[in-house]
Amino acid sequence: MVSSIPKDSQSVSELKEFYRQMVLIRKFEEAAAKAYSVGKIGGFLHLYIGQEAVGVGSIAALTPKDYIVSTYRDHGHALARGLNPKPLMAELFGKGTGISKGNGGSMHFFDRNAHFMGGHGIVGGHISLAAGIAFASKFKKEDSVTICFFGEGAANIGSFHEGLNLAAIWKLPVVFICENNHYAMGTPEYRALAVKDVSVRAYAYDMARDHIEGDEVRKVKDHVQVAVERARRGEGPTLIEVSTYRFRGHSMSDPAKYRTKEELEAYKKKDPLMRARHELELGGIKTEELDKMDLEIQSQIDEAYQYAETSPEPPLSQLHKYVYAEDK
């Protein structure tokens, strides 16, 4: 493991915060997986485990006025945005206290106040929504930037091309972040992408591009920062491909038999959490302090689990409530 040792106290504390967020995501999802396996969570549950550095690093490059658009694999992005794990876990449990009042579930976390613009379930469909949010920022002459996460599978659907083209011709303040985890459900990238490097598709739209490894969280932040600033200056969108890996299957119902144990083990050696932990130790943080942090996060997750479990289901009167919005 090539390590980048944090050199000053500021970079140590930044990395520590990133580590905290990544552990929070990891433990949140481990708890969710447990709840799923005993039937407390229904539907699909797409875990982010292994990809934490992408969401944490990217979102660290944003300010509160910026917007985030996510996919069906949205838990990590929501937590990295700083959303409270309690309403998120409650949403997974289908409770009325959930972040989307139980109407959304795992794939549809929304928080208007946090500018967390949703987890979206149709692959690639949300790419043009993100462009639309960026369009609105430009229309209203606000300097907010939108970042949009999607997988490499989404890069093959029409929405991707239409969304990028529109964002490019109108120079919209949006950063498209392709989290390439190398499998679109069970289809490996070599069977789906005519050109393996998704980021070069930016050339087709005369768009800035970047391509980074996703196991080093501070590097992700630094690169995304450049794109966010470019967007904020009015210089248009960027397509960033971040190479990453999910340690679990596509969702909890996927045993991931399409890949080898050796491949998985090789990627686990590049676990972004372990890497960050190692770098923190090299930067002078004691193992005991990190262990203590892990324990504190675990108890925060335990509380969220407890909260979700004991929260009431939504009232039955909610069934029809949000089909239509109130009149203007």
Add this chain to the structure above:
Amino acid sequence: MAILTYREALNRAMVEEMEKDPLIYLMGEEVGHYQGAYKVSQGMLDRFGEERVIDTPISENGFAGIGVGSAMVGLRPIIEFMTWNFSLVAIDQIINSAAKMNYMSGGQFPMPIVFRGAGGAGGRLGAQHSQAFESWYAHCPGLKVVCPATPKDAYGLLKSSIRDNNPTIFIESEVLYGSKGEVPEQEYTIPLGLGEIKRKGTDITLVTWSRALGFAEEAAAILEKEGISVEIVDLRSLRPLDENLIYESVKKTNRALVVEEGWPVAGFGAQIAYLIQKNAFAYLDHPVERVTQMDVPMSYAANLERMSLPNATRVADTIREMLQ
């Protein structure tokens, strides 16, 4: 009272609303520099500029998504589909994004967006440019579906649609764009979900909307000479639906016929027939009947197109049979 064409009435509605609310914009193919493929947006680019009257490349899915995303953060887009035929490549954005955003976010994201454009069948445009899709969209909760038949209604309903905080499917009739009618000079709106009795009658209730209103009125005029009195209910919007207007009329006439431009199978007329038998069964002297387009894609051949579309003769014949 001014005499306006259907397209002029739509144009006036958009212009007035955009003058009042700077968050409204119009986006679509050829809406700006070309002045609208069907000239509905004539003059709007000059009035509002390129920031609010926005030409797009041919990419319905993309710009429908732009509209939805922008509505999430408070803009009030009017998205024009050159024709509703092309909306099918954007149907994912309309149904999976726009229709469900408020619901799946637990009420956090109202969706004040209007999707509008030319719809309907005819004009020898062949199979891919000649179809009525209101039943497809009316199927989906979360959407409102509006189908005006007259310039007066087009104006009042479009204004209401633009002001509504929900995604509205506003299907204009391509063949009616040039049709003329009286439009009050004073500003007005027509609430969505309010139908209208377009003709009073006593023998049968004819339920219809959009262009099919014309077939209905023609048939009613023919039948009047034979002593048959037809009441015509123009729904104007399918979602929300003015159910009571239908039932009140059926209670009076004891018969109901639905006339629509679309296909018969799983068409909206089937829903109306179900509702009438469910809620006004005791008043019926005859099963509810339907006159629709034939159950085939549209042919280019003039005689086959004529045969496929509903018309006044078919409507009149069906009514005569129902009254025997």
